[in-house]
Amino acid sequence: EPEVTQTPSHQVTQMGQEVILRCVPISNHLYFYWYRQILGQKVEFLVSFYNNEISEKSEIFDDQFSVERPDGSNFTLKIRSTKLEDSAMYFCASSAPNYGYTFGSGTRLTVV
């Protein structure tokens, strides 16, 4: 069964540093998403991406965040200057129309 792949599984970074979280969505999916889950809290929407542009983003997704699909395969989330409160599990997902999401296994980001 096709999977969404995320790397790395765990990233530790110093406050103020830039991080790039990587995702390889399912190849025939058209919609891509990033979600995050702070420990003990709910799964929160960050951004959706379709046709090489952001289709929707949440208030969490401020100027410090950006997404790219640089090569038609990878889908990346960049945080320019990490803050302590960015520590969370970040999930990538992809979907086809009328179907639910297929999630990756997540990247645990720890900002110290």
Place this chain on the structure above:
Amino acid sequence: AQRVTQPEKLLSVFKGAPVELKCNYSYSGSPELFWYVQYSRQRLQLLLRHISRESIKGFTADLNKGETSFHLKKPFAQEEDSAMYYCALNPGTGGFKTIFGAGTRLFVKA
């Protein structure tokens, strides 16, 4: 406003007992409703979609538009059902964000 409410944070039942995980939603249109499951140390997985009206791992969920509910049910719980369950709402056809409830942790005791 779009909202998904799962009133129970934790639900504990004995093996073989029926289980019902509650989900209520708030949305003015005709949303798509889903249940996702997250087993310990595993990724979020799609369990059910309301439009497919299927039974997965013995679980079913019926969309009740009058009560704006999409409760997840299983007649006989198994220990391997212990997991975190998230009800989710998608307002349209792909490309729109899916809103997740806060989740209910199901613990099935032997």
